[in-house]
Amino acid sequence: MLIKIAAVFFVGLVALAYQAIHPPPPRTCGSPHGPPITGPRIQLRDGRHLAYKEHGVPRQLAKNKIVFLHGFGSSRHDAVIATNLPKVCI
Numbered sequence: 001m002l003i004k005i006a007a008v009f010f011v012g013l014v015a016l017a018y019q020a021i022h023p024p025p026p027r028t029c030g031s032p033h034g035p036p037i038t039g040p041r042i043q044l045r046d047g048r049h050l051a052y053k054e055h056g057v058p059r060q061l062a063k064n065k066i067v068f069l070h071g072f073g074s075s076r077h078d079a080v081i082a083t084n085l086p087k088v089c090i
Contacts, residue, residue: 051076
């Protein structure tokens with residue numbers, strides 16, 4: 001009986017490990033369950049997309065770049081630090 005419980009537990013751990021190392025398949029544009037595309041994005045090597053948002057002076061005039069990385073509980077729209085930077089006259 002103990003061997004059967006250990007085997008089921010081991011199979012469950014293997015299944016969780018498999019899900020952790022293999023990301024879900026990417027959603028296609030316009031899929032009925034996906035969110036609408038509202039901003040610029042880049043495609044990653046595994047087919048997923050990464051959306052981003054730019055703040056400040058235009059890219060061509062920028063001398064420095066600040067990258068704001070957010071955690072799981074926020075989004076690209078939460079860059080309060082970038083929106084409160086002082087405007088620089090060129």
